[in-house]
Amino acid sequence: MTSPVKDSLEHQLKALLPRGRVLTSAAQLAGYGADGLGYKNHLPDAVVIPADAEELAGFMQGARALGVPVVMRGAGTSLSGGPVAAQGGVIVHTSALKKIREINTEGFWCEVECGVGLNDLDAALKPHGVFYPPDPSSGPVCTLGGNVASNAGGAHCFRYGVTSNYVLGVEAIMLDGSVHRFGGPAGGRGPWREDWKRFMIGSEGTLAAFTRFWLRLLPLPEKVWTFRATYPDMKTTEAAIHALVAHSSYPAAIEMLDPRGVAMVESSQMACGLPEGSFMLLVEIDGPEALVNARVESVAEILRHAGSQDVMFSDEDALRQKLWKARKASGGLLGQLSPSYVVQDAVIPKRALAEVLQLVYDEADAANIRAVNVFHAGDGNLHPNFLFDSRVPGELEKVEFISKRLMQRVIDVGGTLSGEHGIGNDKSAYMPLVFGPDSMRLQLAVPATFNPAHQMNPLKVFDNRHFIA
Amino acid sequence: MSTKAMPPDYFSNCTHCGFCLAVCPTYKLTGDENNSPRGRLRLWSEEAAGRLPQDEWTDFYTAECVGCLACETACPAAVPYGQIFEHIRHEHVVSHRFKPKLALRLAAVAVKRPVLFNLALLPARLLRRVGLSMHRFLFPGRPAAVKSTAAYAEELMHRHRPTGPRVAFLTGCLMEAMFREINFATVRVLIENNVQVIIPEGQGCCGAFQEHTGLDGVEALREQNRQAFGPLDVDAVVSNSSGCGYALGKTLQPGKPVRDVLGFLGDLGPVRRQRGRDDGTRVYVDLPCHLVHGQKAAGIPANVLDATGYRWELAPKAKDCCGSGGVYNIQKPENARQILADKSAFLNEAEGAPVILGTSNHVCMMQWHSAGATGLVTRPYEVRHIIQLLDPGEKFSIPSTSLQP
Numbered sequence: 001m002t003s004p005v006k007d008s009l010e011h012q013l014k015a016l017l018p019r020g021r022v023l024t025s026a027a028q029l030a031g032y033g034a035d036g037l038g039y040k041n042h043l044p045d046a047v048v049i050p051a052d053a054e055e056l057a058g059f060m061q062g063a064r065a066l067g068v069p070v071v072m073r074g075a076g077t078s079l080s081g082g083p084v085a086a087q088g089g090v091i092v093h094t095s096a097l098k099k100i101r102e103i104n105t106e107g108f109w110c111e112v113e114c115g116v117g118l119n120d121l122d123a124a125l126k127p128h129g130v131f132y133p134p135d136p137s138s139g140p141v142c143t144l145g146g147n148v149a150s151n152a153g154g155a156h157c158f159r160y161g162v163t164s165n166y167v168l169g170v171e172a173i174m175l176d177g178s179v180h181r182f183g184g185p186a187g188g189r190g191p192w193r194e195d196w197k198r199f200m201i202g203s204e205g206t207l208a209a210f211t212r213f214w215l216r217l218l219p220l221p222e223k224v225w226t227f228r229a230t231y232p233d234m235k236t237t238e239a240a241i242h243a244l245v246a247h248s249s250y251p252a253a254i255e256m257l258d259p260r261g262v263a264m265v266e267s268s269q270m271a272c273g274l275p276e277g278s279f280m281l282l283v284e285i286d287g288p289e290a291l292v293n294a295r296v297e298s299v300a301e302i303l304r305h306a307g308s309q310d311v312m313f314s315d316e317d318a319l320r321q322k323l324w325k326a327r328k329a330s331g332g333l334l335g336q337l338s339p340s341y342v343v344q345d346a347v348i349p350k351r352a353l354a355e356v357l358q359l360v361y362d363e364a365d366a367a368n369i370r371a372v373n374v375f376h377a378g379d380g381n382l383h384p385n386f387l388f389d390s391r392v393p394g395e396l397e398k399v400e401f402i403s404k405r406l407m408q409r410v411i412d413v414g415g416t417l418s419g420e421h422g423i424g425n426d427k428s429a430y431m432p433l434v435f436g437p438d439s440m441r442l443q444l445a446v447p448a449t450f451n452p453a454h455q456m457n458p459l460k461v462f463d464n465r466h467f468i469a
Numbered sequence: 470m471s472t473k474a475m476p477p478d479y480f481s482n483c484t485h486c487g488f489c490l491a492v493c494p495t496y497k498l499t500g501d502e503n504n505s506p507r508g509r510l511r512l513w514s515e516e517a518a519g520r521l522p523q524d525e526w527t528d529f530y531t532a533e534c535v536g537c538l539a540c541e542t543a544c545p546a547a548v549p550y551g552q553i554f555e556h557i558r559h560e561h562v563v564s565h566r567f568k569p570k571l572a573l574r575l576a577a578v579a580v581k582r583p584v585l586f587n588l589a590l591l592p593a594r595l596l597r598r599v600g601l602s603m604h605r606f607l608f609p610g611r612p613a614a615v616k617s618t619a620a621y622a623e624e625l626m627h628r629h630r631p632t633g634p635r636v637a638f639l640t641g642c643l644m645e646a647m648f649r650e651i652n653f654a655t656v657r658v659l660i661e662n663n664v665q666v667i668i669p670e671g672q673g674c675c676g677a678f679q680e681h682t683g684l685d686g687v688e689a690l691r692e693q694n695r696q697a698f699g700p701l702d703v704d705a706v707v708s709n710s711s712g713c714g715y716a717l718g719k720t721l722q723p724g725k726p727v728r729d730v731l732g733f734l735g736d737l738g739p740v741r742r743q744r745g746r747d748d749g750t751r752v753y754v755d756l757p758c759h760l761v762h763g764q765k766a767a768g769i770p771a772n773v774l775d776a777t778g779y780r781w782e783l784a785p786k787a788k789d790c791c792g793s794g795g796v797y798n799i800q801k802p803e804n805a806r807q808i809l810a811d812k813s814a815f816l817n818e819a820e821g822a823p824v825i826l827g828t829s830n831h832v833c834m835m836q837w838h839s840a841g842a843t844g845l846v847t848r849p850y851e852v853r854h855i856i857q858l859l860d861p862g863e864k865f866s867i868p869s870t871s872l873q874p
Contacts, residue, residue: 075490
C-alpha cells in the first residue's frame with residue numbers, strides 16, 4: 001500500500017511534527033473517514049496530531065509546501081461533513097490543544113485553546129460563578145474550535161444567541177505561516193480596520209487554522225426552572241411557541257420533540273414518562289431568583305392556555321438534567337432506530353412551522369422514509385432527521401430527494417440554510433438554492449482571499465471550491 | 470467465528486455521534502480517534518465489510534482498549550460495545566493477532582483449577598499475613614492461610630443462625646486465593662445483617678479473566694457456574710467484586726438475580742458502625758467501572774457508605790477508570806500508570822487523617838495501592854474494600870431488630 005508520493009508525504013509530516021503523531025497506515029486513516037454523519041466516508045492521506053499549539057504553528061509554516069489539502073478537525077462531531085478530507089490530504093486533529101489558559105472573572109472572559117471540550121470549559125468555569133452560553137447538544141465531546149468554525153448554537157441560544165455573540169477574539173494561522181489575532185480579550189476589531197473575526201467565525205476551516213480564542217462569559221443564573229408540556233397536535237404546540245416567544249418572561253430555551261421523537265426517547269434508556277403520541281415542548285427560564293420564581297406560574301399558564309393538560313415544571317437539578325439529557329442525546333438515540341440518518345438544519349419564520357413540518361411528514365411518508373423532528377422551536381431552527389439504511393440501494397437517494405424538496409419549501413416561506421450545523425459538504429448542494437450567482441461569487445471571494453489555492457478544507461461550503469496544487 | 474461471520478447489524482447502531490470519545494481513557498491519553506470506541510468500531514466494521522485489510526494497527530488499537538465500558542454508559546445508541554469488543558479480542562487471540570503476556574496465559578490456566586490456584590498462592594497469603602508482601606499491587610491484609618471462606622461461612626452460619634434472605638456467594642479466584650480477608654469480612658457483614666450465606670461448592674471462576682485476556686475457556690466456566698448456582702433456591706447470588714459480579718451476571722441472568730453485595734445490603738439497610746466523634750478519617754469512594762458501566766448500577770448506595778460510620782465523599786472522577794481494567798495494568802502497564810496518575814493525583818492533597826481510598830473491586834484496589842507503591846501518591850493512605858469498612862470483626866451478634874420477621 002505504500003507509494004513514493006505517500007512515503008514522501010509521511011517523511012515531510014514527520015519533519016514538521018517531531019513531537020506529535022503522524023498517522024498514515026490504512027487502519028489509522030479509517031478512524032478519520034467520517035464526522036457525525038457516519039455513513040459518509042472520505043479517507044485522508046494522512047492524519048497529524050500536533051503535540052501542542054507551538055507544533056501546530058510549526059506545521060502551518062510548512063503546510064503549503066505539502067501540496068495537499070489541509071483539514072482541521074476537533075472532536076469530529078459535525079453533522080454536515082465539515083472536518084472530513086473530501087479531497088484527500090492531511091487532517092489536523094487538535095485533540096492535544098486543550099489548555100484553558102486563563103479565566104478572567106473581572107473582565108468576564110476566558111482564553112482557551114481550540115481543542116478544549118465545551119463541557120470541560122463549563123466545568124472549569126462553574127466554580128467561578130460564570131458560564132459560556134452556547135450549548136450544542138454535542139457538548140460532552142465537541143471542541144471550541146469546531147464550535148467557532150461552525151458558529152454553533154444550541155438550545156439556549158434562543159435567548160443567549162449563538163457562538164458569534166461570545167467570541168471576543170480569534171488567533172488564526174494562515175497557510176503562509178502568518179499568525180493573526182482578530183479581536184482579543186477586549187473584543188472588537190483588534191488591530192484591523194474592520195471586525196474581521198466575523199469572517200473567521202463560521203468559516204468551517206476554509207480560511208485558516210484556529211489556535212486559540214478569547215470568549216465572553218456571563219454570570220451564572222441564580223435560578224433555573226425547566227418546564228415540559230405535551231400537546232395533542234402541532235397546531236396547539238405552535239400556539240404555545242408563539243405565545244412563549246411573545247411573552248416578557250423571555251425563555252432561555254424553547255425546544256420541541258414531535259411524537260416520533262417522544263416515542264424514540266420513551267423506548268430508550270432516557271425515558272422520562274412522556275405520553276405516547278404527544279408533541280413535547282421543553283422550556284427553560286433563568287435569572288435572578290426572585291424574578292424567575294415570580295414568572296413560573298405565568299409560563300405554566302401560557303403552556304396550559306395553548307392546550308396542554310400536562311404541564312410539569314421543576315427547579316431540581318436531577319429532574320431537569322434528565323429531560324435535557326433525553327433532548328440532547330436524541331441524535332445518538334436515532335441509532336437505536338436506524339443504521340443511518342441525515343439531519344437537516346434549516347431556519348424558517350415561525351409562522352410557517354406547522355406547514356413545513358407537514359411537508360416533512362408527507363414527503364417522508366410518500367417515500368417510505370421515517371422522519372423524526374427534534375429541534376429549536378423558539379428559533380424556528382428545524383432539524384428533521386431522515387432515517388435510512390445506507391446499505392440499501394436507493395434509500396440515500398430518496399432522502400436526498402426529500403431534503404431538496406424541503407429546502408425549496410424553506411426558501412419559499414422565507415427561510416434559509418443552516419442554523420448552526422454549518423454547510424460542510426453535506427449541505428453545499430443547497431447553497432445555489434439559497435444564494436444567487438452574485439452572492440455566491442462574493443462569498444467565494446472570502447476564502448479566495450485568505451487561502452487563494454483553496455488548500456484549506458476544499459470542497460466544503462461551495463461545491464466548486466477545489467484545491468488545485 | 471470470524472469478524473466476517475458476525476451479524477451485519479452488530480455495528481449498525483453506531484451513528485458516529487462521538488459521545489464515547491469524551492469518556493474513553495485511551496482517547497484522552499492519546500488524542501487519537503482510532504484509539505476510541507468510535508474509532509475501533511469503525512476499524513472492526515470496515516474490516517468485517519472487506520474494505521480494510523487486516524492491519525497491525527487494528528490489532529494495536531484493539532489491544533489498547535481498557536474494556537472499562539464507560540463508552541456504553543455514554544452511548545445514546547446503545548451499541549453493545551463490551552460484547553463486540555470481547556468477541557473481537559477473543560478472535561484476535563485465536564488467530565494469533567494478539568498474544569496475552571505469559572503470566573496472564575499461565576494465570577488463565579490456573580484459575581480454572583481453584584484447588585491448585587489456592588495452593589500455589591499459599592506462600593503469598595502467608596507473606597501478606599505477616600506483612601512482608603512487597604509487590605506494588607499487594608495491598609496489606611491478613612488473609613487466613615488455610616481455612617477457606619466456605620468453611621468459615623459454614624462455621625458462622627452455625628454459630629449465628631441468621632433467618633433473613635438467602636444468598637449464594639461467589640468467592641472468586643484471586644479474591645479467595647490472595648485477598649481472602651475480604652471474603653471473610655463479606656461473610657461477617659452479611660450474617661450480621663441476618664443474611665443466610667451459602668457458598669456452593671462446585672462454583673468456578675466467573676470467566677472475567679478469560680474475557681479480559683481473550684483466552685479460550687469462558688463457555689466451560691459459564692456452564693460450570695450455571696450448574697453450581699442455577700438450581701439453588703436463593704434470593705440472589707452476590708459477589709464482592711464488581712468485575713466478577715458483572716461476568717457472573719452475564720452467565721446467570723435473567724434466570725437468577727446477581728447482585729453486588731453492597732447494592733444488596735443497600736436494599737436491606739445495613740447495620741451501622743459507630744466511630745468516635747472526633748474521628749478524622751476521610752473515605753474517598755471510587756466506583757469500579759464494571760459496577761457502574763458493566764452492571765449499570767447507579768453507584769454504591771449512600772446508606773451503605775453512611776453505615777461505615779466514616780465521613781465519606783466520592784473521589785474526583787469517580788466513574789472514570791483507574792487503569793486496572795481487569796488485567797490491563799499487567800498487559801499495558803504504561804498506559805495504566807498514566808491513567809492512574811491522573812485519577813490519583815487528588816490524594817496528595819486530600820483532607821483527612823487517615824485517608825482511606827474505598828472501592829468494591831479487588832483489582833481496582835491493587836491498582837490504587839500501586840499509586841503509593843510507585844510514587845504517584847507520596848502521602849500515606851490505605852486502600853480498603855467498602856465491605857471491610859462495614860466489618861463488625863470476629864465478635865458480633867445479629868441485632869435483635871434484624872431478627873424479627
